[in-house]
Amino acid sequence: MKKIFYILPVVLIMVSCSKSQSIDNEELDHFISKLDDKSLEEIKEEMNSNVSQFESFSKFFESSFSNDIEIINKEDEKYEEEFKIDTSGIGKALHQFDNVEFTQTYEDYESQLEFSKNNSDSSKLLDLGEGVSQRFTPNKIYYHDGEVRTDSISNYDVDFTFDESWGKTKPIDSIDITYKVTYVKDYDVVEISVDNPTASYNGGEISLVKAEGNYIYFTMSDTLSAPVRIQGYNEEGKVLDRSGYSNNGVAPGEMESVFTEILGYLKKLQEKLNDDDFENTAEFQEYLKDNLSNLDFFNDNDGIFHRQYYYHGNVKSLKLYFEKDSENREIIFTARNYKPFNENDDLFVMETEDATVLLNNKGEQVITLNGFDGLENIGGNFYEDYNHFYYLNRTKKQLDTLLVYDIKALSNGLIGILPEQENEHYTLVTSNNIPIGSKSFWLLQEVGNIVFGITTDDKHYILDENANSMLIPGVTKVYDKQSDDRIMVSNTDRKIGFINSKGKLVIPFKYDDAKDFEDGLTAVKFNDTYKLIDINAKVLVDTEEDYINFFGEDDNNKRIYKFDYGKKSYNYKGELIEK
Amino acid sequence: MKNLIILLILTINFTFTSCGSDTLKYDFSKIKSLAETKALIAKMQLENKDEKVDSTSNFQEITLKGMHYAGVPVKSALITDNYTLLTTDTLNFSAKNLLESLEAEKGLTNIADSYSDDIDFFWKDETENKKLEIKLVNGKHLAAFGDKDYAELTINYKPTYTIPLANLHKKIKTFENQPKYILNIRAYDCLYDIILNDIIITESTNITEFNLNNYITGPNSSIKIIAKPSKSEGSKTFHEQSYFSATIINKSNNEPVQEIVKTALNGSNSIVFDTEFNSILPYYPIAWTDGADLRNDKNLKKKVIALYDKLGKAILAKDKQAINDIFYQKDFEMQQLDFDTNFETARNEWEAYLAIQTSSYKYTLANDFEIEFNDGGKLIYTYAKDKSDMIIFTGKGYDDTLNHYLYQPKGSNELKIIR
Incomplete structure (x- = not known):
């Protein structure tokens, strides 16, 4: 309840600080309509508790809003590059989406999506230069149940930092998104200075009002579009580094009065509410609508926009770069669900204010569980929260609490349960909690998509989805990577060999040391030196080295084999790299 | 937003x-x-x-x-x-x-x-x-x-605890002489059993220091040590450099009380060393001294299970008084035998019981176990065969186990935890 009324000052500030346009503002209307089901008493109580908080806030905001005007010593001046169109990053920007994933979570009957780039660059977006803008437009949403949606989706936010709302709670498999980069191809330059303080451009006017030390204040006609870039120059014509700025519909010095006015308005509202001046909520809402438009700060009648800039140097003139011509490039990429819906009968968890709701792949509500909080699916019909494990009993539509030590979901659909202690054997059950398989295992290990069951005597079994276990003879250790259909294994003599994904020993135990395969090649040690072999154990190169240092990477992220402290190196094809 | x-x-x-x-x-x-x-x-x-x-x-x-x-x-x-x-x-x-x-x-x-x-x-x-x-x-x-x-x-x-077990230090008596009998062992390539006053206090171990006070109930004590080949690398005989030495010292003044043995070991048979020593203490616990001989008790197995079941129930029910009653005599006697008046010892012990209580949602009992009789059948210890220990407490990602020496006071029909 308190939150709703708290929005009012925020809405007022946003309206006043951003555009200073008409009072017919969507946010404000939305706020007023939110009061529909509130009683006057509730509104009064909330107003009383929030006016004082806004007072504190406005004090903070006023004092932190303006920089100090100062004269900068010549030696302390900082400079930057003169503006130029830099499109060099665009090519890379267009290729940054080869592996984009999103996480989909569900809350209060809405899907929340957050995107991430899953390649070697940063998971966030590349930073593009001045005069370049980028935009994402979703084209198609492929839901897991087969629905493909194209209408009313273009405004969904492709955000690489925050969760954003993406409409209905229905699992999405993938999304086609258009990425469009727009950059300035040609521009006009308008210059104003202390000597020539006024310039006309495109039917509008730009006027320098004040230039003092590191500070410059000028106005622009409302009709002019915003410049791509504004740069400040010192008297020698060097481009100064900017330290701060403020753009407003309101003239400097009047900002304080905006807050005073909002506060005054809120206090007036508070007084009227406390004096019982309104019959009912509707009357109060009506008053809000009529009265807000009378506030001065919404009526920007001067037709000009105020800009103040601060620099690391004494600013004497400005250059404003206006876009004359622009060009676009665009690509379409596909983003995939990081944790896609597996089986058609899976359910997913949605938290609401008072319950945990389980929905099916169509987004239909199947089971509502009151009093559960922070429930997460482990796999199959198994869930956990902070304190307990649960099995979802679909027939009874209830969660059965499982008082066990641990539950582990495996990629082949099996569930391993440790009933009492860490130090005991996993028993296997199906996703429906039915015991399966005749063996229990000391450890369960997943390598790639293969599940290994390990017994206390170090015997390794491959487990299929029906918990059938196949012994891999001789193997006492499985290493943790699968690549090129090879998994490194060792035996009781600590000799290393390789199995394939079917568990067949395709390269026998004969190496003293080895690394996992990459690009069909790896390094192994036998007869005292390291050899590079292919996946059939054919020796391609004898490096004649007895010490391997580490793997490096070339420019294309391909492996480099380094020996003897980097004195001898081979590329990923096994070719000697010349110094 | x-x-x-x-x-x-x-x-x-x-x-x-x-x-x-x-x-x-x-x-x-x-x-x-x-x-x-x-x-x-x-x-x-x-x-x-x-x-x-x-x-x-x-x-x-x-x-x-x-x-x-x-x-x-x-x-x-x-x-x-x-x-x-x-x-x-x-x-x-x-x-x-x-x-x-x-x-x-x-x-x-x-x-x-x-x-x-x-x-x-x-x-x-x-x-x-x-x-x-x-x-x-x-x-x-x-x-x-x-x-x-x-x-x-x-x-x-700190939280205040009124429960007696957390305030044991207030009950601990102090004396002018407070001997702490410690068995010090130096050995190479062997394992050993230690039997004090006919109580097997450890088996097949290579630990080098043992607190003996907890198993002393009178001024004269007997100690028996059985040294065995370590069986490392499959060997059934002592290594040619195997040796064993054991001394009892009084840790309160670091003076030797009795040297038990100092010898080289050879052959394949276990070697037994035994002796008696003056185990004078200013305080002797009642401990199991008035306990019944349990060797012919036909219901003993049921009584063991009943005791651990009672403990499990007390912990799950978060019944602090019941937990106190189950452990009080053991903890009091052990802290008194250590002449330990530090408030933290009892507090830490109590908080360890509370930690089990807070973290567990289930307990499991061993039903198949071996019973070892000590001191003429008055003191028993059990070895679980079907579980890792006599009682296992389980919570989400949490486990703990307990196993104790038990006795049955004369006139009672219930076992009690004593060490």
């Missing part, structure tokens, strides 16, 4: 500054618990309505004037659910004054190790821990702290 979040952040983290009266109104030295701290904040709140002190927050910094510690003005108080941090002014010898106040209250203490240039003092008792960090501003001058040096006092209030 992101703007709203920013606004909320801006308004939540306030530091309150008062311009009220300068009189010393709020004395933190009188505060002895978190509840009293909350009460003090409520008082501040009532008396400083303009400052909007939030009594519900669990992380709050207050800079009201009038706060002090036994008369030393406190500039700011950071109060959380876990600790209270008081910082004095950098004026008027506040660090020196605060140290003097604490020494008057808690007594003198040594300078504690510090990783920084600060000087730290530490006081610890049953109700609270206090740490005073002197921040030297005037320069490192130990003889007399300077006028600008200031101090940070961190106080952790």
